[in-house]
Amino acid sequence: MEPRVTLITLGVADLARAVAFYRDVVGWEPASVVEDDVAFFDLDGFILALWRERSLAADVGAPRAERGSFEAVALAYNARSHDEVDTIFASLGERGARIVKPPADTDWGGYSGYFVDPDGHHWEVAWNPFWPIREDGRIDYPKD
């Protein structure tokens, strides 16, 4: 894994309320809001995602979606290719990382899995064919 983090996802109970906070209080304009489920802020190729807590809990494989049952945060490393995700998980597995979700095709057309660090912090390693990786390792977020 190259030394970079490309995305942080914050679980939110109410997406509209969370988007309003980041837009009106913090002052950042969302790059896109997908239905009532997820919002992305493009911070010059570093992505801040707000995702419904239940969806995030389900995605990371948390047993229950209740508040307090899991840390509603995930860090992500966006790989440059489908194959790179496999290479990374193979290496993580060899080195003893706890892989909580082996990489698999996702319903949004990507390929993604999760591992956790020794303290239970979740890391996603994903390939998103719609988000090319720039030369500098950040995301070339699609413009509308």
Added chain:
Amino acid sequence: MEPRVTLITLGVADLARAVAFYRDVVGWEPASVVEDDVAFFDLDGFILALWRERSLAADVGAPRAERGSFEAVALAYNARSHDEVDTIFASLGERGARIVKPPADTDWGGYSGYFVDPDGHHWEVAWNPFWPIREDGRIDYPKD
């Protein structure tokens, strides 16, 4: 606030174990490890910090340091100056943000405070005189 995140702090129960994981399993070399308390990974100006969970809990003002009593993650925005921190908190306050720790001088020579978003995610806004901000908004992490 400019659209950027400069640092993520992950709370860890055992710093040596966590540093060993990120170094030996993930493959990233720490830029510095300060006593048995905190480690910093310089990801091209984006900083990943591992901090003893009890210290992080105390810093964000969590009532108890026990696992599960708070989300052991904090995001941070590093300001360009001491004054910018004040300007940001004044603006956040006017716009109704919940400021859980008003900015104050820190024991490491900086100036820092915390606000939380509507879901309780902690954001630190800090000025660190030893970490200048690069033109691109990332941290010019000091070389040894």
